[in-house]
Amino acid sequence: MIAIIDYDAGNLKSVEKALCALGKQCVITRDYREILKADKVILPGVGAFATAMEQLKKYELDKVIYEVAANNTPFLGICLGLQLLFAGSEENSGIEGLHLLEGRILRIPDQEGLKIPHIGWNSLTLHNQGRLFEGQSGQPYVYFVHSYYLEAEDASIVTAKTEYGVSIHASVEQGNIFACQFHPEKSGTVGLEILKKFADA
DSSP states (O other): OEEEEOSSOSOHHHHHHHHHHTTOOEEEEOOHHHHHHOSEEEEOOOSOHHHHHHHHHHTTHHHHHHHHHHTTOOEEEETHHHHTTSSOBGGGTTOOOOOSSOEEEEEOOOOTTOOSSEEEEEEOEEOTTOGGGTTOOSOOEEEEEESEEEEESOGGGEEEEEESSSEEEEEEEETTEEEESSOGGGSHHHHHHHHHHHHTO
16 A cells, blocks of 8 residues: 555545556545555655645654655655755745755856756756666656756765756655656656656665
């Protein structure tokens, strides 16, 4: 069973739909025990960093995420869910993130010809033999919606990058923790393959 953490951050149903299309059992929940019992856990999300952290704390889901991480349960952060795994974000300075991984969440710099938020399909360059990208070749196209991006402290955890005015660390893996800045659930067959790899991890 895959638990999709419900903290009122949107985008949950599209993740559930993608997993169901893969024939995977999943549940959208904020129940502590149900999340801890799950074989895999996903933290999706769209919206503001500060609001998301406030919601996680309101439902005490930050505590269950720390427990899931400590239990070595495979855990996947998607979009805002990736950003929340780090110490904080330029979007809301002074608001502490989950600090499970090391790096900075920065605003995509303004540049002529680039629209922010970055919305659309971009190709990935793959690095460090990421487990989620096993079997992928070339530069797979995936779908992004974001104004902030990750610059990981440790290059060895970065499994995919993309370019949008700056070099964006689009996916990371460390131990049982996986995270994607892009939306695999909206990235066609490539995205479904990535979700399948996580579900089977």
